[in-house]
Amino acid sequence: ISWQLTLFSLIVLPFSLIIISYIGLILRKQSGLLQQKMADITTNLHETITGVKIVKAFGMEEYENKKFFSETQKFFKLVLRITRIRNISSPVTEFLSVIVGVLIIYFGAQLVIVDKSIKPSEFITFLFAIFQLMPPVKELSSVNNRIQESSAAAERIFEILDTEPKIKNAESPVTVNSFKESITFKDVSFHYDDSDELILDRINLEVKRGTINAIVGSSGAGKTTMVDLLPRFYDPTSGKILLDGIDIKEIRIEDLRRLMGIVTQETVLFNESVIRNIAYGLENCDKEKVIEAAKAANAHNFILELPKGYDTIIGEKGTKLSGGQRQRLSIARALLKNHPIMILDEATSSLDNESEVLVQEAIERLMQDRTTFVIAHRLSTIRNSDRIIVLDKGKIVQDGKHEGLLADQSGIYRKLYELQFRD
Ligand SMILES: Nc1ncnc2c1ncn2[C@@H]1O[C@H](COP(=O)(O)OP(=O)(O)O)[C@@H](O)[C@H]1O
Ligand SMILES: [Mg+2]
Incomplete structure (x- = not known):
């Protein structure tokens, strides 16, 4: 359409895309780890809950609790790390996108209005083409969604864990070691x-x-x-x-x-x-x-x-x-x-x-x-x-x-x- 505009985008865009996708990559890797940990925890939980009768029958509540606690701690460390990256990454990517967008529009507008070397309709087409090139940005939001899902699942788990057991020992329970009659x-x-x-x-x-x-x-x-x-x-x-x-x-x-x-x-x-x-x-x-x-x-x-x-x-x-x-x-x-x-x-x-x-x-x-x-x-x-x-x-x-x-x-x-x- 216009060699100046194309050249300009060719220089600015890859540069910002590289940064954005790099952040996306880190986030995706971390989020993959998060998913993995989550899967571990849910597997363990699934086992313990479906096996709850067995766990109780064997008096293993304490043991399973400890196991669960150490797994969830690892999980929270990961969540913290991801949140930190996300907090840094989203302003950075937003800032970059805005800068790039403004630059492209400013430069394009110069060409359309001052230079008159391209038509407005061509410029619009060009903008659309540019936005097509932004999948990493979309990727970022999907990573975000996955994180949201994981924490929602975690919340549900904690609701279950918070439920008070109904069956309790009597105030002064009787000790029994054998069955006789x-x-x-x-x-x-x-x-x-x-x-x-x-x-x-x-x-x-x-x-x-x-x-x-x-x-x-x-x-x-x-x-x-x-x-x-x-x-x-x-x-x-x-x-x-x-x-x-x-x-x-x-x-x-x-x-x-x-x-x-x-x-x-x-x-x-x-x-x-x-x-x-x-x-x-x-x-x-x-x-x-x-x-x-x-x-x-x-x-x-x-x-x-x-x-x-x-x-x-x-x-x-x-x-x-x-x-x-x-x-x-x-x-x-x-x-x-x-x-x-x-x-x-x-x-x-x-x-x-x-x-x-x-x-x-x-x-x-x-x-x-x-x-x-x-x-x-x-x-x-x-x-x-x-x-x-x-x-x-x-x-x-x-x-x-x-x-x-x-x-x-x-x-x-x-x-x-x-x-x-x-x-
Ligand atoms: N945890 C539960 N909560 C509510 N209803 C239940 C639960 N477990 C079983 N029931 C109901 O109690 C009835 C008897 O179930 P169950 O004791 O499992 O029968 P059986 O072992 O003879 O097949 C069934 O109608 C079943 O739907
Ligand atoms: Mg039955």
């Missing part, structure tokens, strides 16, 4: 906070030490809710649960939870080595004992085949394990701690046949010589139980042994047997 549900009713609908409706039940108790019922009957009351993940809305005659609300929570091993459908593994995962909650633990537990859980053989054996890092960021392998690890975890009471939420998810047999064997070993509550779907587990409790819409509708329950032609147990139980 029985667990009793006395008129236990329960509803979740978000609805008045009774999920458990006047449950009365006495479970003797050393027995295997299967809880069966259709999906949504309240089975998981019922066993969640035992380690006090929730407290009954009314009624109470007694352990050897003591209301569990009076027992020190840590003591109560130490008595109970929990293996659920959602097996939770942490981003740590196999050995740390099995010994989760134990400060220092013999490797011998871990291996013994792994063997009993049918996990030893597959662990040896992992790249670094017992030192292999597993979990979301480490080596992926199959569903059956994960379950056997969580069984090993429970075996190692040798809890007198076991709570099992049997997986219905499809494990491959071989895995299923191995898991089943491990579960049977886990139930030996303990008091077990098992939410069961497998016929073999149910048959093995001393007692079957049939739950329907939050009520116990049948209670007894397999043959007896099956004999009731119109009973729910018979329907479940025909539709749900498999081997």
